Structures are given as structure tokens and as C-alpha cells.
Amino acid sequence: MNSIVQRVWDLPTRLFHWTLVVLIALQYATGEFNLLDMRWHFWFGYATLALIVFRVLWGFFGSQTSRFSDFLRGPRAVLRYLCDSMSTNPQARVGHNPLGGWSVLALLASVAAQAVSGLFSSDDIDTDGPLVAHVSDATVKLMTRVHHWNENVLLALVCLHVAAVLLYLIVKHDNLIAPMIQGFKRAPSAQSLRFSSSWLALLLFVLCAGAVGMLVWWAG
Numbered sequence: 001m002n003s004i005v006q007r008v009w010d011l012p013t014r015l016f017h018w019t020l021v022v023l024i025a026l027q028y029a030t031g032e033f034n035l036l037d038m039r040w041h042f043w044f045g046y047a048t049l050a051l052i053v054f055r056v057l058w059g060f061f062g063s064q065t066s067r068f069s070d071f072l073r074g075p076r077a078v079l080r081y082l083c084d085s086m087s088t089n090p091q092a093r094v095g096h097n098p099l100g101g102w103s104v105l106a107l108l109a110s111v112a113a114q115a116v117s118g119l120f121s122s123d124d125i126d127t128d129g130p131l132v133a134h135v136s137d138a139t140v141k142l143m144t145r146v147h148h149w150n151e152n153v154l155l156a157l158v159c160l161h162v163a164a165v166l167l168y169l170i171v172k173h174d175n176l177i178a179p180m181i182q183g184f185k186r187a188p189s190a191q192s193l194r195f196s197s198s199w200l201a202l203l204l205f206v207l208c209a210g211a212v213g214m215l216v217w218w219a220g
């Protein structure tokens, strides 16, 4: 069968993904296994927060395959995708599929909840998130509980995510990992996709990092 090499993921999305993977691993290593000082947990947390806010903006202003409007579909589209993927001749596609799109949203929401709740979390001994002093004790208790509870939700979502990617590789012989590294995928025919400038991504990321920096500075 003839096939062409198609650009699928832009550089900002790929950098976002693999930086996020490293940061989340470091967050568990510092939070759960006490590798490095808790101060590092905070620094990695701020970086994660900036990254996630950037990804939300990139979901509106980024390249076609990274936009929420491209991959968040209703239940009928998800059902159609499931039926199609079980057929003998499934349709080739680029970008997140309608089911994967919702798992992406769940992952982003869980990471965001973890990063935000961390700002208000306390171990009641010597480690307080930067916004603890600005809210009531009840809010700190609730956010600390969310930080602990969501730690397991995020872990479960990541396991499910990696299992799905491996299932595609082993069962469907569809390697999704290489395109997330290189940006390109083999497809039966070319699709015209719109790509946004990496400079715009850099500008958005600098703004996000600046906003997180200002928040932390303001919190003292």
C-alpha cells in the first residue's frame, strides 16, 4: 500500500508532553519518595503549573491537532470510532482519536488539579504550599486531601494512558510513540493540517511562566 509521511504533532506539543512526563516523575520522586528537598517539589510544581496553563492556551491557539475543538467529540463520535476500530478495515487517522481525546482532557485536568491543590497543601509540620497562609484551615485541609487523593487518580490515568499506547503498538501495530517524538506519522493519504508558529508557543509559555512567577512572588 502506498503511504506518505505526514506531519502530525508540532514541536511545542511534543516538548510539552515529554517535559510533563519528566516533571510528573520528579514530582512523585520528591513528594512520595523524598528524593531531594521538598523545595524541589515546589519548583517542579511551579514548572508543571506553567506548562499546564500553556497547554490549555495551546488548545485554543495551537496547531490543528492540538486544539480541543479538533479532538473533543460527543458520545456519538466516540461510539462511531469504537465500532470503526473493531471493523476489519479501520479508517486511518492522525491526531487524537475521539476516545483518546477525552483521556487527554482527563490527564490534563488531573495534572492541573494536582498542581493547583499543591499550592494550598500542608503536611502540618514544616511544609506549606505558598498559598496556605492566604486561605482558611478548612480550605487547606480540603486541598491537602485533594492533593493526596488525586495523586492516585493521576497515577491510574497515567497507567491507563501508557497501557492504551502499548496496546496500539502491540495489538494494532500502530506506533503512536514515534510521532510524539519526531512529529511525523505514516498515513495512506495526505491531510491538510494547519500548524501554528512555535514562536507564538514560546510567547505564550513565557507569559504563563511569568504569571506563575508573579503568583508565587505575591504569595511570598
Ligand code: HEM
Binding pocket: 013, 016, 017, 020, 021, 022, 024, 025, 055, 065, 066, 095, 096, 097, 100, 104, 107, 108, 111, 158, 161, 162, 165, 176, 177, 178, 180
Ligand atoms: C506522567 C506520564 C504521562 C502523562 C501525564 C502523559 C500525558 C499525555 C497528554 C496530556 C497527552 C496529550 C498530548 C497533547 O495533545 O498535548 C499525551 C499523549 C501521548 N502520550 Fe503521554 N503522558 C505520559 C506518559 C507517556 C508515556 C510514558 C508514553 C510512552 C510510552 C506516552 C505516549 C504518548 C503518546 C504516544 C501520545 C499521543 C497519543 C495519540 O496519538 O493520540 N505518554 N500524553
Ligand code: HEM
Binding pocket: 024, 027, 028, 031, 032, 041, 042, 044, 045, 046, 048, 049, 111, 112, 114, 115, 116, 117, 118, 119, 120, 121, 122, 123, 124, 127, 128, 129, 130, 144, 147, 148, 151
Ligand atoms: C502535578 C504536580 C504535582 C504532583 C504530581 C504532586 C505529588 C505529590 C505527592 C505524591 C505528594 C506526597 C503525598 C503523600 O505523602 O502521600 C505530595 C505532597 C505535597 N505536595 Fe505535591 N505534587 C504536585 C504539585 C505540587 C505543588 C505545585 C505544590 C506547591 C507548590 C505541592 C505541594 C505539596 C505539599 C505541601 C505536600 C505535602 C503534603 C502532605 O504531606 O500532606 N505539590 N505531592
